[in-house]
Amino acid sequence: MFAEDEGQVYQPESDTYLLLKCAVATAKPDDTILEIGTGSGLIAHEMSKIAEKTFAVDINPHACIAAKKLGLEVIRSDLFSALKSGGRFTLVLFNPPYLPTKPEERIDDWLEYALDGGITGRDTVEKFADGLAAVMDTYGRCLLLISSLTGINEVSAYFKSKGFISLVVAEEKLEDESLFVLQISRDLCRI
Numbered sequence: 001m002f003a004e005d006e007g008q009v010y011q012p013e014s015d016t017y018l019l020l021k022c023a024v025a026t027a028k029p030d031d032t033i034l035e036i037g038t039g040s041g042l043i044a045h046e047m048s049k050i051a052e053k054t055f056a057v058d059i060n061p062h063a064c065i066a067a068k069k070l071g072l073e074v075i076r077s078d079l080f081s082a083l084k085s086g087g088r089f090t091l092v093l094f095n096p097p098y099l100p101t102k103p104e105e106r107i108d109d110w111l112e113y114a115l116d117g118g119i120t121g122r123d124t125v126e127k128f129a130d131g132l133a134a135v136m137d138t139y140g141r142c143l144l145l146i147s148s149l150t151g152i153n154e155v156s157a158y159f160k161s162k163g164f165i166s167l168v169v170a171e172e173k174l175e176d177e178s179l180f181v182l183q184i185s186r187d188l189c190r191i
Contacts, residue, residue, distance in 0.1 A: 008062040010039035015179050018172050019095050019145045022181045027051055027091055034089040036079060041067030080131040089135050092142040096124045121150040129162045142184040147177045163187050
């Protein structure tokens with residue numbers, strides 16, 4: 001069993017608060033909400049005040065402990081791997097690891113899971129896109145935070161190839177990057 005190590009948990013930053021702002025604006029009381037990569041649990045905790053059916057997932061055992069301390073129902077999982085398919089979530093939230101990271105830059109600790117997006121910054125985003133349809137309701141929506149470092153056009157094109165449409169619903173410029181929140185839904189014309 002793991003003891004919580006706060007230094008191994010991604011703490012809320014600008015990206016967290018931008019995604020939270022969008023999530024609060026779109027969440028409805030009858031939603032069934034899933035936050036992937038909950039980290040500190042802040043977003044899922046705030047969502048649980050809006051929708052009773054709110055769940056959190058993280059691969060990091062320290063993050064799971066932190067989120068459980070907030071009273072959240074947390075599942076330790078690598079993205080959707082521990083979840084049953086069936087399209088039951090009407091709102092899926094994800095602030096993925098999006099930083100382009102070379103192998104020699106990796107630090108090999110639990111916090112790495114929150115930061116390392118692979119060489120392009122899209123490794124985890126693409127795995128997420130590959131599994132989203134299995135857990136998201138047909139008429140559900142997803143809010144995904146990405147960075148200009150990740151390549152917004154490439155991310156949108158990948159989701160399109162998986163049968164989704166995406167649009168930018170928020171943007172925040174930082175010193176060396178811009179953050180975007182994409183709202184993603186199924187392309188119902190392709191179903």
